[in-house]
Amino acid sequence: MRGIVWFRRDLRLHDQPALTAALEECDEVVPLFVFDQPLLQSGEFGSASVNFMLGCLYDLSSSFADHGIALQWRQGNQIEQVVQAAREWKADAVYWNRDYEPRAIERDHLVQQQLGKVGIPVRTFKDHVVFEATEIRGATGEPLQRYSAYRARWWTKWHAMTPPIQPMPQALMKKNAVPPPVIPPLPTAGELGYDPVDLAFEPGERNAQKQLRWFVDGPLHAYAHDRNLPGIEGSSKLSPHFRFGTLSPRTAIHAALGSLAKGGRVSRSDVLTWVDELIWREFFQQVLASFPQVVQGPFRNTAVPPSRAPSQERERLFQAWCDGKTGYPIVDAGMRQLNHTGWMHNRIRMVVASFLIKDLRIDWQSGERYFMQHLIDADTAANNGNWQWCASTGTDAMRGYRIFNPALQSKKFDPDGNYIRRYVPELAHVPAKRIHEPHLMSSDEQDRYGCHIGEDYPGPVVDHHQARQEYLDLGKQQVTPC
Ligand SMILES: Cc1cc2nc3c(=O)[nH]c(=O)nc-3n(C[C@H](O)[C@H](O)[C@H](O)COP(=O)(O)OP(=O)(O)OC[C@H]3O[C@@H](n4cnc5c(N)ncnc54)[C@H](O)[C@@H]3O)c2cc1C
Structure with a gap:
């Protein structure tokens, strides 16, 4: 059986549910990334994030190469490219991790529909958050609108069913991906229409792991206080890694809570304050998933009107x-x-x-x-x-x-x-x-x-x-x- 793993905002090998499942279920696994031409041309993102994403892809590609596997990439309309790749490579299934942005949900739905028409099933996984919007609800099943209520339920759920970290699949070593045709090197920022940037953050999964270790062994110990001081390195600076999925939220939370379990000088309040920030991240993901209209305008019509100055x-x-x-x-x-x-x-x-x-x-x-x-x-x-x-x-x-x-x-x-x-x-x-x-x-x-x-x-x-x-x-x- 041959499976395609479509990478999107999960640019890593460790604790990667779609990749793990594909490796378990398929004899051949083909990793694929598609540069979304319309999105790249929309001007919605800037050079910093595009350069960071590219850096993460170079790193991912080199990690796969270490295992003799080539990261395939394409450029164009994502829906067409994924469907075309699945047909060309005679895939038996396509795997991906879910994304909760309204336009990504629509895109994924269309890809699934088109693949369905040619008889290729899709398997999707929770990855980007610890708990999806439907898993944390109010008493009558309604999405929560207050962070404090959401946080309380999030912790209850965490204690009830702490999600494990999936190790990097050993199977990666054994799988033979489709013998790749010669794949051109990944594009540069310039080729994608963006300025090259000297990044202030080191991209890629290996750097995300390094940054997490640096934070857990250092600034986490004074986080509750220092996180508010912009003049010092008081926070993790992991946000670009969470954004592009070079680090999973499960890995990060287990690392922070694990440092408590080890004893030592780290305090409960520092660790829990940091995990609370990751819960804010999940809270806003579930707001977007439950109320997609927020991307168009205010959630509540309570804004003071903007200035009427000329x-x-x-x-x-x-x-x-x-x-x-x-x-x-x-x-x-x-x-x-x-x-x-x-x-x-x-x-x-x-x-x-x-x-x-x-x-x-x-x-x-x-x-x-x-x-x-x-x-x-x-x-x-x-x-x-x-x-x-x-x-x-x-x-x-x-x-x-x-x-x-x-x-x-x-x-x-x-x-x-x-x-x-x-x-x-x-x-x-x-x-x-x-x-x-x-x-x-x-x-x-x-x-x-x-x-x-x-x-x-x-x-x-x-x-x-x-x-x-x-x-x-x-x-x-x-x-x-x-
Ligand atoms: C106006 C505004 C716009 C923002 N835009 C973004 C954005 O586009 N992308 C983004 O990742 N964060 C955004 N944030 C949230 C926050 O500022 C950053 O996540 C944080 O500064 C990242 O630094 P850090 O990784 O050192 O965070 P840490 O303090 O180490 O926190 C750990 C992680 O928790 C998450 N987090 C922390 N604070 C928040 C928060 N308030 N809301 C949601 N998640 C949070 C981030 O993933 C962060 O990496 C925004 C905040 C404000 C006030």
Whole structure:
């Protein structure tokens, strides 16, 4: 029996349910990846994530090559390519791990339908999450809309049926994949129409494992506190690996909980706080799976309407935000970190999102789109869920209360200003007491610290206190029962 394993967002060999099943059930296994031409041309993703994905594919291809197997790849319309490959290679079955994005669900449905017409069965598997949307429901079977309720049930389920990690199949050594015709090397970013990028993250399964070990042996031990400090390495930086599936969530959670079981200095609160973040990830996946309409617009109609300022003015403010030139150093540092590295610290993502929506009153979907185009970990479920959370339109919506004060956030979480200085060199010589609100410097101070407001670094594009009050006033008029 010959099986095709269609790789998508699961670019690894370990704990890979579709691959494991194919190896168990088939005599020959052909791994396949399809570059989705329409998606690549849509401009939805940026160079950082495409380069990272390519790096993961090079690594996967080399891991397969170590076992004498060639990773096959094609480019074009995914539906046509998969069906065509299955027919050409006379496959007896096609295997894949499920994806919960609305358009992926539709695509998979069509592939399954077309393969069905030519008598090729499909086998699909849960992989991307520990528990799928249908496995964690409310008392009457309804999808959960509150993270706290979801989290409680998630843990109950975990304790009831802890999912094991599947080891890398020994069978991989024995299987002879279809003797490949000569396969051209995987394309480069340029050939896919993207700029090559010096990645700030090392792609591939082997690096994901290394990064997990580094985190579990180090920053995890102070995670509950340090995760909020953008100036230090306090979080795992595993998000691109979860996005492209070079690491399974089961492996990560077992590693974290396992470090507790081993004793030593790691605390329960640090480990559980980290696992809670992975539960947030699953929560947003199940929101997307249960309420696919969130990709089109707000989950609740509770947003304060965007600014009615002339479009040129809105464009100017949006551009200042994108470029990291708002005059609010913590916002600017975050946006420049994103633009330079493809990643941004979680707390700062919340600060910049709040600033765009509530201070500049620009619609959250513009920010959502910009993040998708620039994040290395760009993921529809996590990005949409978090933007809707920040806009107070999401499942856990709570209007009005989440207006971050950029200067206070900056003083609290980057007290010495080290994070700001790393990304906003204009402020390199401004001392900590002034770096959070440099526009308050006297002209003497501006001379002394080599930073003239309005020349070297912009003054604030809006007044936070005024903007906050306006937002709250508008919010009062717009209260909609939900
Ligand atoms: C406006 C906004 C947009 C975001 N867009 C994305 C996105 O496109 N892709 C993405 O992976 N994350 C997104 N996040 C969530 C979060 O910022 C990143 O997952 C996190 O910063 C990644 O860093 P880390 O791997 O060091 O996280 P850690 O703190 O080490 O957390 C471990 C893992 O948990 C998951 N996680 C952590 N926080 C969240 C969260 N709030 N929501 C969902 N999952 C979470 C991630 O997979 C992360 O790798 C967004 C957050 C905000 C506020």
